[in-house]
Amino acid sequence: MLKIAVPNKGSLAETAAWMLAEAGYRGRRDGKELIVVDARNEVEFFYLRPRDIATYVGSGALDVGITGRDLLLDSGSDAVEVQGLGFAHSTFRFAGPAGRFGSAADLAGVRIASSYTGLVEQHLAGHGVRAELVRLDGAVESAVRLGVADAVADVVETGATLRAQGLEVFGEPILSSEAVLISNGAGGAEKPGMATLKRRLDGVIVARDYVLVDYDIERSRLDAAIGVASGFESATVSPLHDPEWAAVRVMVRRDETNHIMDALADVGARAIIVTRIHAARI
Numbered sequence: 001m002l003k004i005a006v007p008n009k010g011s012l013a014e015t016a017a018w019m020l021a022e023a024g025y026r027g028r029r030d031g032k033e034l035i036v037v038d039a040r041n042e043v044e045f046f047y048l049r050p051r052d053i054a055t056y057v058g059s060g061a062l063d064v065g066i067t068g069r070d071l072l073l074d075s076g077s078d079a080v081e082v083q084g085l086g087f088a089h090s091t092f093r094f095a096g097p098a099g100r101f102g103s104a105a106d107l108a109g110v111r112i113a114s115s116y117t118g119l120v121e122q123h124l125a126g127h128g129v130r131a132e133l134v135r136l137d138g139a140v141e142s143a144v145r146l147g148v149a150d151a152v153a154d155v156v157e158t159g160a161t162l163r164a165q166g167l168e169v170f171g172e173p174i175l176s177s178e179a180v181l182i183s184n185g186a187g188g189a190e191k192p193g194m195a196t197l198k199r200r201l202d203g204v205i206v207a208r209d210y211v212l213v214d215y216d217i218e219r220s221r222l223d224a225a226i227g228v229a230s231g232f233e234s235a236t237v238s239p240l241h242d243p244e245w246a247a248v249r250v251m252v253r254r255d256e257t258n259h260i261m262d263a264l265a266d267v268g269a270r271a272i273i274v275t276r277i278h279a280a281r282i
């Protein structure tokens with residue numbers, strides 16, 4: 001059985017569970033269940049703290065897992081990223097009182113609070129900067145106001161938490177993070193069931209991030225319309241009863257749908273219809 005680590009709490013848990021359910025796997029009935037055997041799919045799920053998942057997978061105790069790229073790199077484990085899962089996007093950044101710091105070089109000898117001290121140490125070492133790290137569990141943005149640190153290094157999504165504490169990001173982003181599928185470096189990626197898991201998750205990502213767009217177009221304008229959206233592989237072009245016209249179907253990124261509909265209408269497309277993709281194998 002493929003042993004899969006899944007976040008049991010925090011920002012990643014809900015979407016990770018949703019993706020696995022959409023991919024046809026068994027979920028847990030309540031938040032107290034720590035192990036779920038899915039005999040039909042020959043996989044076993046282990047619900048663990050997101051921060052611990054890279055350790056379990058890197059040690060080989062579990063084959064694959066879902067965690068954050070920032071957590072994976074912070075852990076220093078031997079687990080490797082297999083692919084991004086397209087959710088929980090964030091950047092990992094330094095922040096401090098407005099105007100106090102300009103770049104990582106200004107951090108020499110400074111106290112930096114973070115929940116990701118491994119990541120910060122690696123980054124500072126790469127820049128030849130020595131600083132004092134203060135390891136905190138969360139709500140790191142309060143550390144400067146409370147006087148336990150001069151700067152912080154933390155997860156930034158909208159920046160609202162930093163702003164509320166009067167802090168500003170500075171320097172280059174340390175990392176761009178998202179939820180990732182990880183595996184054990186030593187052959188974990190070839191385990192039975194792994195290819196199926198990957199293919200199913202890819203299908204969920206496509207169904208989540210893409211839509212189908214259908215429209216009718218005069219054949220004389222077909223090339224212009226395909227130029228607007230050429231599809232995943234290539235556009236499907238079907239004849240209509242009127243030989244001067246064709247019906248076209250393309251996949252487009254969901255977040256570009258309205259922009260593409262406008263552009264298609266501009267080149268003469270009619271009856272433009274957008275449909276959700278329920279499931280996919282690409």
Ligand SMILES: Nc1ncnc2c1ncn2[C@@H]1O[C@H](COP(=O)(O)OP(=O)(O)OP(=O)(O)O)[C@@H](O)[C@H]1O
Binds near residue numbers: 011068070089
């Ligand atoms: N606001 C956010 N937006 C996007 N991703 C986030 C956000 N906060 C945390 N993450 C991501 O979630 C992962 C951390 O999850 P974890 O459950 O350990 O912490 P958490 O979500 O902050 O939970 P908690 O605060 O309850 O401990 C990291 O990959 C981090 O980048």
Ligand SMILES: O=P(O)(O)OC[C@H]1O[C@H](OP(=O)(O)OP(=O)(O)O)[C@H](O)[C@@H]1O
Binds near residue numbers: 161
């Ligand atoms: O840029 P923003 O949109 O404000 O989001 C970033 C914040 O979200 C997370 O905090 P969380 O609420 O999980 O609390 P924590 O600090 O205790 O982890 C993260 O640790 C940042 O503090």
Ligand SMILES: [Mg+2]
Binds near residue numbers: 138
């Ligand atoms: Mg948090």
